[in-house]
Amino acid sequence: MAAPVEHPEEHLPERHKRWFWERLVRVTAVFFVLWTVIAVWWHIPAPHAWRNVLLFGNMPLPWYLAAFISIWAGVLMIFVYHWVMSRVEGELLARAVQDWDQLPEDVKLSLRLAGATPSGAQH
Amino acid sequence: MRVHPEVYRVLIPSILGYVVLIFILAALFGPRVAAGWMVVGSILMYIAIAYVARGTTAHAMYLAERRIPPVINGAATAADWMSAASFLSMAGAIALLGYDGLPYIIGWTLGYTIHAFFIAPYVRKSNTWTVPDLVETRAGGYGPARVIAVIMLFITSLTYLTAQLVGAGVVFSRFLGIPAQVGVFGALFGMGIYAASGGWKSITWTQFAQYIVLIVAYVGAAFLVATLVGIWKPLPWFGYGELIQALQSRESQQGLAPWTTPFAKPLGGAAGQLNWILSALLLMLGTIGLPHILIRSYTTPTASAARLSVGWALFFIGLLYCTAPMYAAMARYAFSGLWGRPIAEVQAVPWVAKFLPTGLIRINDANGDGILQAAELVFHGDIVVIGMPDMWNLAWWIAPFVAVGGLAAALSTADGLLMVMVTGITRDIYHRFINPNVSEETEVRMTRVLVMVLSVAASFLAFLAIQDPRFALYVALLVGWAFVFAAASFTPAVVLGTFWKRLNRYGIVWGMVAGMATALPYVLAVGVFQAPPLYLFGQPVGTIAWGCIAFAVNLVVSVVVSLLTQPEGEAVMRFVDRMRLPELVRVPAVAGASQEAEERQ
Numbered sequence: 001m002a003a004p005v006e007h008p009e010e011h012l013p014e015r016h017k018r019w020f021w022e023r024l025v026r027v028t029a030v031f032f033v034l035w036t037v038i039a040v041w042w043h044i045p046a047p048h049a050w051r052n053v054l055l056f057g058n059m060p061l062p063w064y065l066a067a068f069i070s071i072w073a074g075v076l077m078i079f080v081y082h083w084v085m086s087r088v089e090g091e092l093l094a095r096a097v098q099d100w101d102q103l104p105e106d107v108k109l110s111l112r113l114a115g116a117t118p119s120g121a122q123h
Numbered sequence: 124m125r126v127h128p129e130v131y132r133v134l135i136p137s138i139l140g141y142v143v144l145i146f147i148l149a150a151l152f153g154p155r156v157a158a159g160w161m162v163v164g165s166i167l168m169y170i171a172i173a174y175v176a177r178g179t180t181a182h183a184m185y186l187a188e189r190r191i192p193p194v195i196n197g198a199a200t201a202a203d204w205m206s207a208a209s210f211l212s213m214a215g216a217i218a219l220l221g222y223d224g225l226p227y228i229i230g231w232t233l234g235y236t237i238h239a240f241f242i243a244p245y246v247r248k249s250n251t252w253t254v255p256d257l258v259e260t261r262a263g264g265y266g267p268a269r270v271i272a273v274i275m276l277f278i279t280s281l282t283y284l285t286a287q288l289v290g291a292g293v294v295f296s297r298f299l300g301i302p303a304q305v306g307v308f309g310a311l312f313g314m315g316i317y318a319a320s321g322g323w324k325s326i327t328w329t330q331f332a333q334y335i336v337l338i339v340a341y342v343g344a345a346f347l348v349a350t351l352v353g354i355w356k357p358l359p360w361f362g363y364g365e366l367i368q369a370l371q372s373r374e375s376q377q378g379l380a381p382w383t384t385p386f387a388k389p390l391g392g393a394a395g396q397l398n399w400i401l402s403a404l405l406l407m408l409g410t411i412g413l414p415h416i417l418i419r420s421y422t423t424p425t426a427s428a429a430r431l432s433v434g435w436a437l438f439f440i441g442l443l444y445c446t447a448p449m450y451a452a453m454a455r456y457a458f459s460g461l462w463g464r465p466i467a468e469v470q471a472v473p474w475v476a477k478f479l480p481t482g483l484i485r486i487n488d489a490n491g492d493g494i495l496q497a498a499e500l501v502f503h504g505d506i507v508v509i510g511m512p513d514m515w516n517l518a519w520w521i522a523p524f525v526a527v528g529g530l531a532a533a534l535s536t537a538d539g540l541l542m543v544m545v546t547g548i549t550r551d552i553y554h555r556f557i558n559p560n561v562s563e564e565t566e567v568r569m570t571r572v573l574v575m576v577l578s579v580a581a582s583f584l585a586f587l588a589i590q591d592p593r594f595a596l597y598v599a600l601l602v603g604w605a606f607v608f609a610a611a612s613f614t615p616a617v618v619l620g621t622f623w624k625r626l627n628r629y630g631i632v633w634g635m636v637a638g639m640a641t642a643l644p645y646v647l648a649v650g651v652f653q654a655p656p657l658y659l660f661g662q663p664v665g666t667i668a669w670g671c672i673a674f675a676v677n678l679v680v681s682v683v684v685s686l687l688t689q690p691e692g693e694a695v696m697r698f699v700d701r702m703r704l705p706e707l708v709r710v711p712a713v714a715g716a717s718q719e720a721e722e723r724q
Contacts, residue, residue: 009707010700021703025622028240035240039233039407040400047222047385047396056356059364063383066225067448068360071441074236078434081239086427089705096707114708 002105004113011107012096020092027088031081038073126190130328133175138332141168149520158523165336165527166309169329169534170316176328177321181563184322184570185252185546187422195331196428197435200419202330202337202535204231204410204436205443206283207290210337210532214450215504221382223390225448226399226667230406232437232444238411239433245621245702246420247429253421254414254543254613255551260698261620262628263691269555271635273547275612276414279605280540281581287537288585291530293505307585310534315541315578322570323422326538333531338442340528341508345446348453348515363449366456373459377497382455391603391665392649393656401668408674409606412614415539418546425706454507457514462497469495474513478506541581545573604646607670611638615677623682624699630685638677645669 005011046062053061093116096103100118103111111117141164149157178184191199209231217224251257255276259269291310292303301309349359356362371381380387386394390402410416419436420429461469466488469475478484483506487499509529512522549570554561561569612635619626619634646666648654656663664672 007701007704007706009704010697012704012707017700017704020705024703031240032237035233035236039229039236040404043229043400043403044396051385054364056361056364058368059361060367060383062385063222063225063367063448064364066222066229068445070229071232071437071445074233075434075437075441077236078239078430078437082427082431082434085430085705089427089707092705093707111708116708 002109004110005106006110008096008107008110009092011104012092013099013102016092016095016099019095020088023088023091024085027081027084031077035074035077038070038077043070126192127176127324127328130172130176133172134328134332137168137171138335141165145520154519157520161520161523161527162530165530166534169332172332173316173321173325173329176325178324179321179567181550181566181570183324184567185421185550187322187324187327189422189424191327191422191424191432193423193428193432194435196327196419196423196432197437198334198439199327199330199422200416200432200436201439201443202334202531203415203419203539204440204536205337205532206536207287207529207533209443209447210341210529211290211293211505211508213444214447214454215507217448217451218455218502218507219504220388220390222385223388223394223399224451226390226403226406228444228448230403231410232440233403234407234410235433235437235440237407238416239430239437241618241622242411242417243420243429243433244426244705246417246617247423248426248702248704248706249698250701251421253546253550254417254617255547256555257620258613258616258631259555261616261626261695262631263695265628265632266556268628268632269551271632272613273551275608275635275639276547277544279608279612280414280544281584283605284537284540284544284581285584285588287533287540288582289588291533291537292585292589303589304586307582307589310530310537310585311578311582315575323418323542326542327422330535330538333535334439337528337531337535338439340525340531341443342446344508344511344517344521344525345450345453347517347521348511349449351515352453352456359449360445363452366452370452370456370459373462374497377462379497382452389665391667391669393663393665393668395662397660397662398665398668401671402665405610405667405670405674406606408610408614409670410609412609412612412617413605414609414613415536415543417613417617418539418543425709427705450507450511454502454511454514458500458502459497461495461500464495466493466495466499469500473516474510477513478510483510537581541574541577544577545570548573603667604642604650607642607646607667607673608639610670611635611642611673611677614674615681619678619681621699621702624696625685625690626681627685627688627691627695629688630681630683633684634677634681637680638673641676642670642673645673 009017042065043062046065050061055061055064096107097111097116097118100108144164145157145161148160178188182188213227213231216227246254246257249257249260251260255269255272258272259265262268288307288310289303292305292307346359349355349362352366354362354365356365367383371383374381386396386399388394390398419432423429423432461472461475466486470479470486475484475486479486483503485501486495487501488495489499490496508525509522511517512525549566553569554566615634615638616626616631620631645657646669649656649669650666656665657669658664
């Protein structure tokens with residue numbers, strides 16, 4: 001008789017694993033490019049071209065980009081990334097459950113114990 | 124469901140009891156006695172929390188039972204991260220360097236964003252116990268990889284720890300009236316006891332309390348001053364531009380370049396835009412390679428929680444880091460108010476009179492006209508935060524409370540560093556190479572003893588640092604270079620280890636060695652022996668910025684050596700696959716059994 005496994009994801013069909021990893025790399029690459037904007041790119045023109053731009057009527061923009069905006073853009077980016085990746089992870093589970101008949105018995109048992117079955121996948 | 128419910132039962136009463144006790148002492152014995160007990164009482168509070176949260180198993184000591192929720196882990200990470208340098212010195216550096224000090228702000232924050240993208244979930248999913256353990260497992264069980272990782276870990280962490288104890292010693296000295304050399308051993312007492320009581324489980328909960336203390340102290344004092352200067356528009360973070368404009372107008376009257384002028388002052392031995400960008404980038408790359416930050420990903424329940432925890436960590440860190448430039452502006456504005464006044468009058472200003480004997484403020488009437496010019500007033504960066512309550516004449520309890528915040532910052536970071544090094548000895552060397560069959564009781568006992576031994580060793584180094592100003596200078600420099608060494612050693616190995624399967628044991632080892640061999644000589648030559656910096660694209664490259672070159676060398680060597688040698692086997696490929704996949708579901712019964720198995724390891 002099959003026993004449940006702790007990490008059913010490791011026993012998924014290869015195509016699901018590959019799908020997840022490709023999606024993860026694509027999402028991460030997009031976020032990484034956005035990160036280079038707040039970490040590097042916008043600090044290059046800022047001290048020269050935007051030197052006389054004032055935010056809120058008195059705050060020099062190059063200063064505020066480095067001292068405030070970049071930090072909170074970085075925080076926001078992590079939470080948005082987490083939200084996107086959680087959805088991708090949820091989709092992986094949904095794909096696994098869709099292929100229920102092709103899953104090994106121990107994986108099915110694990111998913112069933114966690115409440116993820118073809119009739120109602122949970123994550 | 125709450126994890127570690129015993130801690131919640133003591134956390135709030137401890138904090139409330141501490142506050143009530145201080146006010147009772149103030150009413151009975153006056154502010155001076157209360158200020159002293161504010162410092163001592165905070166340590167007793169941390170010890171109480173650590174005692175209740177104490178761990179008795181290796182699983183609790185090394186991993187906090189992997190049960191810390193993301194928000195709590197984020198706050199603990201923030202406390203782990205924000206050291207005495209962040210709390211006491213960073214605002215001072217910005218006050219002195221202006222725009223050229225801002226790489227510290229973005230460099231020490233935005234690393235967390237890529238930490239969430241490239242590091243945290245994978246480190247957690249690896250199910251390893253320590254960073255050297257992760258390096259060795261990724262290197263296919265190649266022992267030398269673990270040994271080199273432990274050496275790198277010690278190089279990075281010991282100097283950093285010494286500087287934290289110096290910071291704590293200075294706080295003790297200022298508020299208990301004892302010599303700073305003695306103060307460092309007071310810090311040892313607090314730090315050693317609660318680190319020894321329960322390893323990461325105790326430290327995590329204590330760091331959570333320390334975060335609350337340090338952030339309330341730091342932001343609270345800044346907001347009070349913001350009220351006095353009227354920059355709530357609608358929050359001080361958006362309104363202090365007015366102070367900058369007023370300050371720069373005073374500077375132009377004194378013939379000074381405006382404070383926000385870019386690339387006017389050197390950072391890490393060089394000035395210029397390339398140095399500014401590379402320095403910030405290096406601090407980001409170093410952040411994600413620091414072992415005491417990497418290890419925080421192990422204490423969350425899942426990989427997803429580890430990723431979310433990094434978001435909370437940066438949120439909590441951001442609160443302090445976006446307040447630091449405001450501190451800098453307010454302090455510089457306060458100093459600029461002294462310019463153009465008779466020197467005798469300036470010396471009689473209460474807060475100036477208080478800090479003149481300490482050497483944190485120096486006045487020299489260079490032209491002999493009896494009037495203070497901007498260039499005749501020099502201040503030490505540390506006064507910006509510590510002296511703020513005095514500069515703006517805040518209530519008596521604000522200054523010691525800010526000091527308690529500084530102490531919390533120093534101790535919380537010191538604990539993380541201490542535990543990482545102890546784990547390096549007990550788990551990574553003793554358990555792995557010397558006595559794999561060591562009983563759990565012996566390992567836990569050994570950990571406790573080593574925490575105390577290393578505490579004493581680090582305190583002694585801090586004692587030397589305070590006694591010899593040259594030694595102190597090198598310690599301060601080495602803290603900055605810790606980031607260079609972390610970026611040159613761990614960061615490429617951990618990122619490539621997940622994202623490039625072809626990386627093998629030889630690539631990992633030779634990459635780390637080449638990165639360090641690139642970083643160390645340049646740091647010694649330019650930083651210690653004052654050699655002129657090298658030029659890149661016609662611009663000078665300082666010691667911190669040089670870390671980017673060392674990082675790139677590590678990356679290239681890792682790739683080239685891996686391609687020239689045999690790939691790792693099937694076991695490593697499975698390990699990488701495991702790191703890459705998320706936990707699909709959490710099966711309670713299996714997870715519980717797995718945790719028991721892990722505890723028995």
